[in-house]
Amino acid sequence: MAMTTAAVAAAAQPKEVKLYGAWGSAHAAMARNALELKGVRYEYVEEDLERKSETLLLRLNPAHAGKVPVLVVDDDGGGGGCPLAESLVILEYVDEVWPQAPRLLPPPSSPRARAAARFWARFFHGEVSPLSRAAAVLAPTPEERAEAVREMKARMAVMEAGFERDFPSSVVGGPFVHGATPGLLDVILGSCAAGTRAISAMAGEEVVEPDALPHVHASLAAFDERVAGFGTSVPHELLLARLLEREERRRAAASASA
Structure with missing residues (x-):
């Protein structure tokens, strides 16, 4: 039996979502708020940027010396996950992967x-x-x-x-x-x-x-x-x-x- 459009969209969405942020970080708050607005289930990991071990965040976000936010998405539930950095990149990604309301960007027709x-x-x-x-x-x-x-x-x-x-x-x-x-x-x-x-x-x-x-x-x-x-x-x-x-x-x- 053919899958409905909603079922196809749900199957294509990441199975696990983890967001690394830090207290007081507006950039991390942007990513959290976008996920919350969309109703996305995710795990939030609080990082202490002044006392971090440097290992995990540097591995996840080497381009920005381990800054937050970093969004890790696992499409197949295998525990690997692909990290995304920079709040603006994350916001646009969230809007594309979870197209339910509210849409963050105006429609392509505009x-x-x-x-x-x-x-x-x-x-x-x-x-x-x-x-x-x-x-x-x-x-x-x-x-x-x-x-x-x-x-x-x-x-x-x-x-x-x-x-x-x-x-x-x-x-x-x-x-x-x-x-x-x-x-x-x-x-x-x-x-x-x-x-x-x-x-x-x-x-x-x-x-x-x-x-x-x-x-x-x-x-x-x-x-x-x-x-x-x-x-x-x-x-x-x-x-x-x-x-x-x-x-x-x-x-x-x-x-x-x-």
Whole structure:
């Protein structure tokens, strides 16, 4: 008897899924949130990146010196598994292998929207992400910190304008960048919410103001509500304490070696 389309899709999906991440890693949270949104069963492995043995993660992700996240998928259940690294790569893979709602990328019938989503995802990663801005906001002088926050706000304003152009609220019709359900950009922005709030606390001012960045702010708020039960979020106060502690150790080490 011929298999149904659903049965064929289920048979083609990986038998075992394991995700390696670390506490406070927004990139790992992106991968976890995508799997959770799709309802994928997976095993989560917490790694301590400051005390790791270097062996397993280096073997799984040698291109990035053992960074997280790493998604290991086993298609036949034999225990081997193929590792995938980089959060953006993982998000697109998850959307292709598990095509059930919510879809993270716009459909192939909307190539302009798909390209725009990929573009702004890479722009955020490279130019705006709290992960790339935290060190600048922790700069030693108030002037340097203020300049870092101004620069981050300016780049977010560019992204906000791009969202309005490529995903206008009058068209998408929902609180998320992509509409009524979270998509690629919402997963990326929302998974960085704790980092964004930590930077706001460090700077003493809101980085994502609802009046200045309505699309970004709405996405963050809606995503927080959507993933509240996933267990993937961390309190920004704890993340801030970890960032400050790490920066203090870095400066102490720099002073000792000077």
